[in-house]
Amino acid sequence: MDITRPEPLSYPFNRSDTLELDERYARLRAEEPMARVKLAYGDEAWLATRYADARFVLGDARFSRVTPPGRDEPRLGEQTLAAGMLSMDPPEQTRIRRLATKAFTNRSVESLRQVAVEVADGLVTTMVEKGPPVDLVSAFALPLPVTVICTLLGVPVDDHPLFAEWSEGFLSATGLSPAKIAEYQGNLWQYMATLLAERTTDPKDDLLSALAQVRENDDRFTGQEILQLSAGLLAAGHETTMSQIPNFVLTLIEHPAEMARIRENPDIIPQAVEELMRYIPLGLGSAFPRYAKEDIEVGGVLVRQGEAVLAAIGSANRDESAFPHADTLDVTRKSGPHIGFSHGAHHCLGAPLARMELQVALSTLLGRLPDLRLAVPVDGLRWKEGGFMRRMTEMPVAWG
Template sequence: MTTIDPTPRTYPFNTPDRLRLDPFYAELRRQEPVSRVRLPYGEDAWLATRYSDVKTVFADPRFSRAAAVGRDEPRARPTAQQTGILTMDPPEHTRLRKLVAKAFTARRVEQLRPRAQRIADDLVRGMHRKGPPLDLVEEFALPLPITVICELLGVPYSDREDFRVWSDAFLSTSKLSAQQVEDYITQMRGYMTGLIEQRRAQPAEDLLSALIQARDEQDKLSETELVDLAVGLLVAGHETTATQIPNFVYVLLTHPSELEWLRNNPDRVPDAVEELMRFVPLGVNAAFPRYALEDVELGGVLIRAGEPVLASLASANRDESVFDDPEGLDLARESNSHIGFGHGPHHCLGAQLARMELQVALGTLLREFPGLRLGGDEQDVVWKSGMLVRGPQYLPLAWD
């Protein structure tokens, strides 16, 4: 067994610095891959930083997400996520996941690609009409995934301003007060409950109607599970993709040689998306701890039954034992087994949808704006703060 420093380190290690991953992760991977950390809230935890250990925490059934319910789980925010599919283990997790998985298969997502492309084309036409400089976030990055998930789920796009505000409650660390978080979650759940009642009265060809049918006719989920699942799909279905689009564009604009390569090789956009998923540390810190159900040796350390473990996806994606030149951006990377979408039972349900939207977004922007550049200095980019994810809140763009 490895001897470690028993004193928990303060975590996250520092405040987000644009899209810079704290170099201390690399030091931990080399010297103390499983270490003790203390977050702003909850009990102390173990932090796994190596690729192999992170995959173990996410996939090994000896580590439980459901065991966090009722515990003071380590977290960066005052409130804990205590309900919904993210707090379940198989077989309950599997039961709910199966209800929606068919809507997010590679085949089904490819059927959505032409519609996503039309949405993107409409958005860039609007950008051309307005002219530079303009904000990529408001003009393109947000409306693209919001429109797609609204149409897929069956949520009125006209209500987007409301649920955009409420969605912050699920990702806020300090941006919102504890009371605001509670109020926004209540409002989001109330909104979705009302929409479910509308769909019960007037079913449509959408995912929400299918879930209601599974609830009412097949008795495959409870009413609370139905509301939680619908809310989770709406929030997750737009928030992270809407953040990654400007993240990816910012990275490309600040790596001009890689941007030029991609412009000359537009057929490699799918590879570029995978590399950007590996390279961009979306999460400010590791979240959603798993609890050991029995004593487990991990990375040379004994994790006792009942102890929580956090696993850093961002650190795993920079593991020197897995990736050549992991700190560098290489859009032509041949082998890319990143875990940017997670791993194991909780692997991102919408990964294929996100991939497609990101491919459409990058391909369209590169094609339509060959002279794309920042619409000002880097200091003009406004970054999110007090959130679980990092990315531009405002990204000014210009073009030739």
């Protein structure tokens, strides 16, 4: 049914210096599951807070990622995100996505597991040799996924200080000015263009070489598409995992009984990773709106053609109707699939890689560092400002 448009709520709700899910989400799920919200920039949007509605919007082909003419995408920052294939619909999105799909199959990712295990083990050895306290972010959470994604793509790991800064141009909401975002994006594209050119004349056994050959030999794909895909994979390929490793550890430190269950039975680590992905609301707020291609009812309200809907993934993953005792962390939970990696055509391409890295991280940290704990009070942790994801910039830890 159609309803009178209410006054929009200022959005996002979550704070950037905690992993707590704002209590307003629970109220909205119970009283106003499709709420009108207004972000700092762009149009108003509907916010789908329940699991069924969020999953429906993310997965139904009647919703598009392409911004309709005359619409201004609701967003946190002044700059519209350079989202590449995330701003496309099938079949165009599928055409580009399949270029990288083979690199992220479960089989392909498993071939990288031993690399991840060796890197993680070496990083913890260095931590132990140095002795506590150690910053978990710089000593472990950052170098592990960076090394793995660089190995996959064929990017020099030693160049990380360069592309880590430039990646912020793709991942910043309010932390950078539009001019700085454009500068960083241009730098990363130029960097990747140089590497792709090198792989064209001197191919190696890596994903960049495969993409370089596609660029040269398959006119179904433009050079710009290959460049955007390559840069996007590098930027996103380490950021989420880098954020979630400290988030996982902090959450388990705050739930010692659940940490003990994992230590006692490491076989449940894959299950624990899924539960932590469900439980932790990584995003500061929802991004990447879906636009209704036609009038369509969602959660009891009529979304008119062209209107934007934001899927509140963090809220959806705490929906009691989908996950009994949803606000309780249970590392042995066996309920239905979370949408922490999104859903539908834009389900996270790198989900298998992220899962593997997070499994290796938990296994190594909990297996080798007894009594892992914070070395500072919780309110002394430093958090990143101005981004889309909630993560710590420093996390001093101790053990033993």
